[in-house]
Amino acid sequence: MPLFIKEFLNNFFNPTVYVVISIIGFVVMMATYRVWTKPRIAMGLLALMVLFFIASWSDPNFNKIVTKPDNVPIVSLVFILGFFLWLSLRQAAINDERIERGEPPREATEANDRVLVWPDLVYSELICMVIFTAVLVLWSVFIPAPLEEPANPGKTPNPSKAPWYFLGLQEMLVYFDPWIAGVVLPTMIITGLICIPYCDKNPKGVGYYTLKERPFAITTFLFGFIVLWVTLIIMGTALRGPNWNFFGPYEKWDVHKLETLSNVNLSEYFWIHLLHKGLPEHWFARELPGILLILGYMFVMPPLLAATVCRKMFQQIGFLRYNIVILHLIVMAGMMIKMVLRWTINLKYIVFIPEYFFNI
Amino acid sequence: MAEEKSVSTPPAPKGAAAPKHVVVGQYPPPPDISRRNFLMSWAGLAWGTFTLANGVGAAATLRFMMPNVLFExxxxxxxxxxxxxxxxxPDERFKTAQKAWLMKTHADWNKKPAFIALDTTCTHLGCTPNVLFSESKIKCPCHGSGFRFNGVNFEGPAPRPLERYKVYLDPIDGQIIVDKTKKFLYEKGEWEDKESYIDLSSA
Incomplete structure (x- = not known):
């Protein structure tokens, strides 16, 4: 790969650009799902991905990250996830076109093609089992376990990374207090998943692929899974280096890379920069703007949305279901908003009460 | 209600309000047992044993919190x-054994020279940060929190400065003594406490 492209990518990439690109990419992907899932275009995209990997392979820094035993699952995840995303959206595109023409979805016409569990399904499962066992054995033979020296409290590995599946959470912890990024947000992921069957009244899409008949449910889920979980895992794996600094894909992981990350709390912005006063003595007066902002966001947004953008949803699913859905939705959006605020105006905490270990 | 009959109940103990009548065939007769009798009954014995066993267990747990020997x-x-x-x-000779950075600094948070002892626990999520001497900062490798050498946080997610230990000079041999049982938190204004540093203004 030519040097100027590498230089450009290294300088171009930073957390803001990375997340903005992943969000735009997601929106484009969902909007044009009927176009890009066409086999030829999808093959072209795959070829581009492979070409990118082959072209970057000779770069020592890229190569080191991609071939690290810890990171092999992530690299395969990129391709496997891409494949399954394509598979489901391709089926949805075909079905949506059929439904528009007034035909039943493909799955409904395949009733006669059903196979028997024994021997057809069990036989395929046996073959899968054998293949996967062989792959795992070969993997463990050729890529040794990434064991490190015994833990030493005097020497923290730099960077210290969580297991790969938690790197999205570790990225969240950069922007939030531990209790919120480590307790509240993961809990809300789980409660949100639990609530899906109780809040989803849409009877369509059972037993067949579709996107057009369930746009909100599928888009919201994929946003949470792909943008907030997977792309943050990839970022944490490949682009976060020593001292948890951000590094471009071809950048050397230099321990001494200097990045100015000085942050300012909202209270300082409000009292010092806006009103040119000192910070009030008492924490409640000091944090009042932030507290009002958070309360406003949490309690004004739901009725506001119900009256405007989400009016139809509110009427369809009713008061209680609507509030549960919208609570999870605005917390999800709030997470992104906080990240963007950190990158753009170096906002540290909106509510900052270290006296009571309460920071948002 | 012709088939309902009022039947006399066995004499109730004094003080207990006995039901005036029971409807035959619907309610069982009330159990003939007072509070005093209950304590002496089998049920009372069972509950008593249960409570006792749990109490002993809880006491043993409490005792476990105060071990005879501490390997610390x-x-x-x-x-x-x-x-x-x-x-x-920051001097790292006690980092591993005592989780402390000791330092003589010209610029403490109040711009005065002082000797301080910092806890090596990041105030964000508790990792042990690294001292980057060439960058004059203490940097946490977990989420990128950064601290000045005097412990004040200035970048990343750490919400408050590193905590300080009590330090003083031994009056007999003049050695520094670090007392980790007492900590001083900046956000509570405790760094102004005379025990949180050794004043080096005269040195």
Whole structure:
């Protein structure tokens, strides 16, 4: 790969650009799902991905990250996830076109093609089992376990990374207090998943692929899974280096890379920069703007949305279901908003009460 | 209601309100047992044993919290003389054993020279940060929190400065003593406490 492209990518990439690109990419992907899932275009995209990997392979820094035993699952995840995303959206595109023409979805016409569990399904499962066992054995033979020296409290590995599946959470912890990024947000992921069957009244899409008949449910889920979980895992794996600094894909992981990350709390912005006063003595007066902002966001947004953008949803699913859905939705959006605020105006905490270990 | 009959109940103990009548065939007769009898009954014995067993278990747990032997380094340790330390460089000789950075600094948070002992626990999520001498900062490798050498946080998610241990000079041999049982938190205004540093204004 030519040097100027590498230089450009290294300088171009930073957390803001990375997340903005992943969000735009997601929106484009969902909007044009009927176009890009066409086999030829999808093959072209795959070829581009492979070409990118082959072209970057000779770069020592890229190569080191991609071939690290810890990171092999992530690299395969990129391709496997891409494949399954394509598979489901391709089926949805075909079905949506059929439904528009007034035909039943493909799955409904395949009733006669059903196979028997024994021997057809069990036989395929046996073959899968054998293949996967062989792959795992070969993997463990050729890529040794990434064991490190015994833990030493005097020497923290730099960077210290969580297991790969938690790197999205570790990225969240950069922007939030531990209790919120480590307790509240993961809990809300789980409660949100639990609530899906109780809040989803849409009877369509059972037993067949579709996107057009369930746009909100599928888009919201994929946003949470792909943008907030997977792309943050990839970022944490490949682009976060020593001292948890951000590094471009071809950048050397230099321990001494200097990045100015000085942050300012909202209270300082409000009292010092806006009103040119000192910070009030008492924490409640000091944090009042932030507290009002958070309360406003949490309690004004739901009725506001119900009256405007989400009016139809509110009427369809009713008061209680609507509030549960919208609570999870605005917390999800709030997470992104906080990240963007950190990158753009170096906002540290909106509510900052270290006296009571309460920071948002 | 012709088939309903009022039947006389066995004489109730004094003080207990006995039901006037029961409807035959619907309610069982009330159990003939007072509070005093209950305590002496089998049920009382069972509950008593249960309570006792649980109480003993809880007491044993409490006892477990106060072990006879603690395999920890003492919370108070001697750290040599002031002259053993360089100015403005966190000293890492007690980092592993005592989780402390000791330092003579010209610029404490209040701009005065002082000797301080910092806890090596990041105030964000508790990792042990690294001292980057060439960048003059203490940097956490977990989420990128950064601290000045005097412990004040200035970048990343750490919400408050590093905590400080009590330090004082031994009046007999003049050695520094670090007492980890007492901590001083900046956000509570405790760094102004005379015990949280050794004043080096005269040195």
């Amino acid at each position: 380094p003492p919370q108070k340790f001697k750290a040599g003389k002031l002259d053993d330390y360089e100015w403005d460089k």
